[in-house]
Each structure stands twice: as structure tokens, then as C-alpha cells.
Amino acid sequence: MGMALLVGFSCSLIGWICVYVFICYVNTQRGYEWNCRLVTLFHGILIVLLTAYIAFIDGPWPFTHVGEENTPLQVLAVLISLGYFIFDMGWCMYFRTEGPVMLAHHILSVLGMLLTLGLGESGTESCAVIFGSEITNPLLQTRWFLKRAGQYDSLAGDAVDLLFILLFGLVRIGVGSILLVAVITSARTKLVIKAGGVAIYTLSWIFMVDITRFAFRKSCGKYRRWQERCIQNSVNGKAHQN
Numbered sequence: 001m002g003m004a005l006l007v008g009f010s011c012s013l014i015g016w017i018c019v020y021v022f023i024c025y026v027n028t029q030r031g032y033e034w035n036c037r038l039v040t041l042f043h044g045i046l047i048v049l050l051t052a053y054i055a056f057i058d059g060p061w062p063f064t065h066v067g068e069e070n071t072p073l074q075v076l077a078v079l080i081s082l083g084y085f086i087f088d089m090g091w092c093m094y095f096r097t098e099g100p101v102m103l104a105h106h107i108l109s110v111l112g113m114l115l116t117l118g119l120g121e122s123g124t125e126s127c128a129v130i131f132g133s134e135i136t137n138p139l140l141q142t143r144w145f146l147k148r149a150g151q152y153d154s155l156a157g158d159a160v161d162l163l164f165i166l167l168f169g170l171v172r173i174g175v176g177s178i179l180l181v182a183v184i185t186s187a188r189t190k191l192v193i194k195a196g197g198v199a200i201y202t203l204s205w206i207f208m209v210d211i212t213r214f215a216f217r218k219s220c221g222k223y224r225r226w227q228e229r230c231i232q233n234s235v236n237g238k239a240h241q242n
Contacts, residue, residue, distance in 0.1 A: 012083025037141050043084045044137035050077050051131035062128035067188030074123030082113040105203050112196045122193045132171045139164040172204045
């Protein structure tokens with residue numbers, strides 16, 4: 001990594017730490033995890049907007065130009081996310097809030113971004129992966145905030161869960177499969193980048209399995225509660241008639 005990239009990474013990391021410290025300072029009534037998740041929410045919204053602009057407006061198109069030289073805007077996006085992921089991984093390890101699968105996701109993401117910056121190429125697919133990985137993150141944080149505020153068991157909670165599941169399946173699994181094929185079949189993409197893509201894609205499927213199990217359990221629970229309400233209403237109706 002060149003000096004300019006090292007300076008850029010340092011500024012990104014320090015910047016995210018400062019954002020977290022500032023939020024903790026002005027939001028003292030909330031705990032450390034609440035404030036860290038506010039930083040995560042801010043990063044998710046910022047990086048999704050930036051990588052969407054890179055993919056759909058600035059270009060190049062990620063499905064046809066994988067393995068090409070990084071553009072300045074791609075480097076900026078990767079540096080912003082690299083600083084955030086290092087900050088968040090350090091925070092999670094210090095407070096021990098995440099399991100091995102999520103930590104593995106963080107480590108693979110960091111390694112992938114370091115490779116992209118070090119090789120000076122594959123920024124197109126890296127930004128596409130960042131976009132796909134982070135597009136569901138604001139929903140994930142919203143779900144956590146709703147639970148902590150006691151508002152999760154509501155229409156808003158159901159809507160957030162449904163949208164999260166649909167986006168995850170459509171973007172990370174559906175579009176992710178197409179991108180993975182483009183990366184693997186590309187003659188320009190380095191083998192180590194292809195291996196990283198397979199690893200990230202495999203983790204996405206592990207998450208997808210967990211999400212499917214969660215959706216099944218929640219649907220079954222709602223169905224049982226609906227049956228219980230129907231039975232109770234029937235009993236109350238008969239009692240009222242008698």
C-alpha cells in the first residue's frame with residue numbers, strides 16, 4: 001500500500017473513531033452499542049449511496065468490467081469502508097458482541113479491500129460487493145433499534161423484517177450469483193480476488209440459511225398466535241350467545 005493510500009486509510013479510521021466519540025458525547029443517555037450502531041447506520045447509508053453512484057452513474061458497469069484498474073472514486077469508497085470495518089471489528093472484539101461468522105465476514109471484507117487497494121485493480125467488483133453487503137445494513141440496524149425501543153412486535157417490525165429478507169435474497173444471493181460468475185470467468189481478475197469472492201459468497205449463503213430459519217420460526221409463531229386468537233374469539237362468541 002502506497003503512502004497516499006496509507007494516509008487515506010488513516011484518515012478514514014480516525015474519522016470513524018471521531019464520529020463514534022462525538023455521538024457518545026452528545027448521546028450520553030444511550031449505551032455504547034446503541035451509539036456504535038448509529039455509526040454503522042450512518043456508514044451503511046453513506047456507502048450504499050456512494051457505491052450506487054459508482055456502479056450506476058460513474059461506472060464502469062461491474063458485470064462487464066471486473067478486474068480493471070481502480071478509479072479514484074472507487075479507491076475513495078474502499079478507503080471509507082476499510083476504515084469503518086477496522087473500527088467496527090475492533091469495537092466488536094473489545095466488547096465481544098459478535099459471533100465467529102460475523103467476525104469472519106469482517107475479516108474477509110478487510111482482506112478483500114486491502115487486496116483491491118494493494119493490487120490497484122478490481123475496484124469495480126469490490127464496490128459492487130460493498131454495495132450488496134451494505135444495502136441491507138440500515139434495515140438490520142433499524143430492526144435492532146425497534147427491539148430496544150419496544151416497537152419490534154408491530155407492523156413496522158414486520159415490514160423491516162420482510163424488506164430485509166427480500167433485499168438479502170434478491171441482492172446478495174441473486175445479483176451476487178451473477179457477479180460471482182462474472183468474476184470467476186474473467187480473464188483479468190486475479191486468482192486471489194476470485195477466491196475471496198467465493199469466500200464472501202459462501203458466507204452470504206450461511207447468513208441466508210440463518211435468515212430463512214428465522215423467517216420460518218417467526219411465521220410459525222405468528223400463525224400459532226393467529227390460531228389462538230381465532231379460538232379465543234370463537235369461545236368468547238359462544239359464551240356471549242349463552
